[in-house]
Amino acid sequence: MNYNTAAIIGAQWGDEGKGKIIDYLSARADVVVRAQGGNNAGHTVVAGGKKYALHLVPSGVLHAGTLNIIGNGVVFDPIGFFDELATLEAAGVDCSKIYVSDRAHIVFPWHREIDRLSEEAAGDGGIGTTKRGIGPCYTDKAARTGLRVCDMLDVDLFRKKLAASVDEKNRIIKNIYHAEPLYKEAIVEEYAGFAERVKPMIADTGVMVYDAIAAGKSVLFEGAQGVMLDLDLGTYPYVTSSHPGAGGFVVGAGIGPHMIGEIVGIVKAYTTRVGAGPMVTELLDSVGDEIREAGHEYGTTTGRPRRCGWFDGVAVRHSVRTNGITGIALMLLDVLDRFGEIHICHAYETPDGGTTEHFPASLDTLGACKPLYKTMKGWETDISGVSSYDELPAEARAYVEEVERVCGAPVKIVSVGPGREQTIIREKIL
Numbered sequence: 001m002n003y004n005t006a007a008i009i010g011a012q013w014g015d016e017g018k019g020k021i022i023d024y025l026s027a028r029a030d031v032v033v034r035a036q037g038g039n040n041a042g043h044t045v046v047a048g049g050k051k052y053a054l055h056l057v058p059s060g061v062l063h064a065g066t067l068n069i070i071g072n073g074v075v076f077d078p079i080g081f082f083d084e085l086a087t088l089e090a091a092g093v094d095c096s097k098i099y100v101s102d103r104a105h106i107v108f109p110w111h112r113e114i115d116r117l118s119e120e121a122a123g124d125g126g127i128g129t130t131k132r133g134i135g136p137c138y139t140d141k142a143a144r145t146g147l148r149v150c151d152m153l154d155v156d157l158f159r160k161k162l163a164a165s166v167d168e169k170n171r172i173i174k175n176i177y178h179a180e181p182l183y184k185e186a187i188v189e190e191y192a193g194f195a196e197r198v199k200p201m202i203a204d205t206g207v208m209v210y211d212a213i214a215a216g217k218s219v220l221f222e223g224a225q226g227v228m229l230d231l232d233l234g235t236y237p238y239v240t241s242s243h244p245g246a247g248g249f250v251v252g253a254g255i256g257p258h259m260i261g262e263i264v265g266i267v268k269a270y271t272t273r274v275g276a277g278p279m280v281t282e283l284l285d286s287v288g289d290e291i292r293e294a295g296h297e298y299g300t301t302t303g304r305p306r307r308c309g310w311f312d313g314v315a316v317r318h319s320v321r322t323n324g325i326t327g328i329a330l331m332l333l334d335v336l337d338r339f340g341e342i343h344i345c346h347a348y349e350t351p352d353g354g355t356t357e358h359f360p361a362s363l364d365t366l367g368a369c370k371p372l373y374k375t376m377k378g379w380e381t382d383i384s385g386v387s388s389y390d391e392l393p394a395e396a397r398a399y400v401e402e403v404e405r406v407c408g409a410p411v412k413i414v415s416v417g418p419g420r421e422q423t424i425i426r427e428k429i430l
């Protein structure tokens with residue numbers, strides 16, 4: 001059976017432009033589902049001349065009528081969530097169609113505190129997390145000591161569970177990090193309040209998603225982060241604590257693998273990364289700075305400058321293979337307008353003098369790899385107003401087609417600007 005569904009995943013280190021494509025495709029989607037990560041995500045959508053930053057709320061929210069689901073694999077931070085709702089509602093966005101899975105784990109203040117303390121303790125050896133408590137919350141989930149959204153349904157019992165958790169976490173904060181304990185009564189009161197507010201939005205979202213797919217509705221799965229930040233497939237330990245790839249939707253939305261139709265890899269026309277960890281094509285010179293300024297490469301969530309470099313085909317090929325990516329959306333191509341020469345990395349030179357086309361597991365090896373580039377001629381014209389593939393300069397089309405060749409997947413969408421109208425469709429998705 002053919003399902004009317006598509007998964008949109010980041011195929012690099014996050015911030016590829018997932019929000020823009022989800023918003024674009026949401027015009028035709030009945031349901032948009034987030035399935036993993038939390039408010040470490042920052043998805044920017046530019047619509048009607050206004051800019052929106054989404055963190056936990058699915059990017060389908062900007063289309064009235066779309067059902068927005070926060071699935072069981074997400075770590076749900078009520079503080080971040082209600083702040084985000086307030087901002088969206090103040091901007092006139094209808095937030096009445098948002099549901100939160102009863103199985104999602106809750107992010108608490110101690111998760112953020114432990115995230116901050118452990119990053120501080122690691123000093124220069126830190127991961128460079130977003131300090132949103134994501135890792136510590138998933139740690140509790142795996143340790144089977146977390147609290148879930150369904151625990152909020154019985155508020156009296158929730159207060160008791162919460163009080164016991166604060167006591168336990170305060171022992172860790174005091175005895176391991178020698179930091180100030182958290183104030184139990186304030187947390188219990190605040191979160192009991194959140195429980196009352198979130199109650200009307202709590203649902204068994206897996207059933208909602210299944211029923212929608214079975215009824216032939218169009219369902220979009222909204223990725224967060226990127227495959228190179230995946231706990232298994234990425235640059236461990238410089239990764240996030242979840243599974244941003246296609247597999248993450250199966251567990252995190254609670255669906256069968258065959259129910260995902262198309263798997264779209266969102267790919268920037270170059271490479272960025274925020275946080276620590278090796279990045280083979282990183283440019284520490286003025287070219288890197290030029291990309292950063294032209295692409296406004298500063299984090300949507302933390303405001304940190306993003307590290308910039310040429311397109312890393314080895315990394316994207318790894319993502320295509322490990323996720324069965326059926327099509328690529330090539331984003332921010334307009335940022336490369338200003339370069340006379342553009343480089344694409346198609347393989348790495350390894351420290352033993354050999355070459356590889358496959359992404360190495362060992363960070364010691366990866367850190368010593370050098371990029372092998374193919375140099376392409378730039379187009380040096382403004383393409384931000386181009387609306388069809390054939391109108392793109394020949395050099396830009398050659399670049400797109402080289403990306404396809406290096407990564408082993410067709411480029412179905414080309415994006416030439418942040419706006420909805422700056423989207424070139426080569427092959428229809430959904």
Ligand code: GDP
Binds near residue numbers: 019
């Ligand atoms: P996400 O986390 O994958 O949703 O990506 P972010 O929103 O963090 O970062 C992508 C940034 O690029 C945002 O500021 C978008 O508005 C912007 N953007 C998306 N597509 C394009 C494009 O084709 N060209 C340009 N210049 N900007 C784009």
Ligand code: IMO
Binds near residue numbers: 010226238
């Ligand atoms: P979107 O959805 C880019 C990075 C952090 C850090 C690592 C671990 O906007 O693409 P965490 O707080 O998750 O424990 O941090 O992962 N990171 C992201 N980088 N985009 C994101 O999300 C990210 N979410 C986490 O910078 O290196």
Ligand code: MG
Binds near residue numbers: 014
């Ligand atoms: Mg982002």
